[in-house]
Amino acid sequence: MKSRILNTNIDMVTLEEATQKLNYFLENEKNHIVITPNPEIIIKANKDKELLKIINNADLVVPDGIGVVIASMFTKRKLKQRVAGIDLIINFFENLEKEITIYIFGGKDGVAEIAKKNLEKKYSKLKVVGYNNGYFDKEKEKNIIEEIKEKKPDVLLVGLGAPRQEKWINKNKDLPVKISIGVGGSIDVMSGKIKRAPDIFIKLNLEWFYRLLKEPKRIKRMGALPIFIFKVIIGEKD
């Protein structure tokens, strides 16, 4: 079942249910697209038809932000909990039922390489078969695509920032992978370059507040949040 938030359809899943879906996706050959929208992306999607279509055609869409969950409380179908992209990926890696291969694409130069080392050390069932930073021209992009085609990883992590990563994933949906997931800054977190908020902030759904304290200039981005909730309350359609 899906909750409809400002024209976007978000899956009403818990972290465990979303993880089960990823395991299920591994069982068939098709490339499954996974999107993790926060309020900012939902707002962007309402101004960008291409992005909206990508979200609404994805195989799994999880609410990466407490703002999305709060907004759903004003609709008929309430979301069960926040499912942050990074939590979903980590929970999936921690509970792997079989060995998988992944490709890490995104972040500044050198970051994906450290993420590979960290992930392989932590998760014995996981093998990183390739990686690349997220800064490329046409020629380099062609090589990255060729490498992914050759290595055929089970999972492709794409961290180019939103909505660039979603559009890239959609444009390359015929790649021979089973899951393509837009991960935003998660590659930075996996490399240790960026630290997440302490657990207590995450548990209390206050991760946004911690990030605001760390990076006060985020206030500008967050200004859109009350308008987002308000639009959901008044049930704005297009």
Ligand code: UDP
């Ligand atoms: N990024 C990238 N290529 C780009 C732009 C961004 O690889 O052309 C990476 C950036 O290094 C960071 C991630 O995308 O690791 C997320 O960027 P940002 O924080 O801007 O996006 P958000 O996660 O807020 O959507």
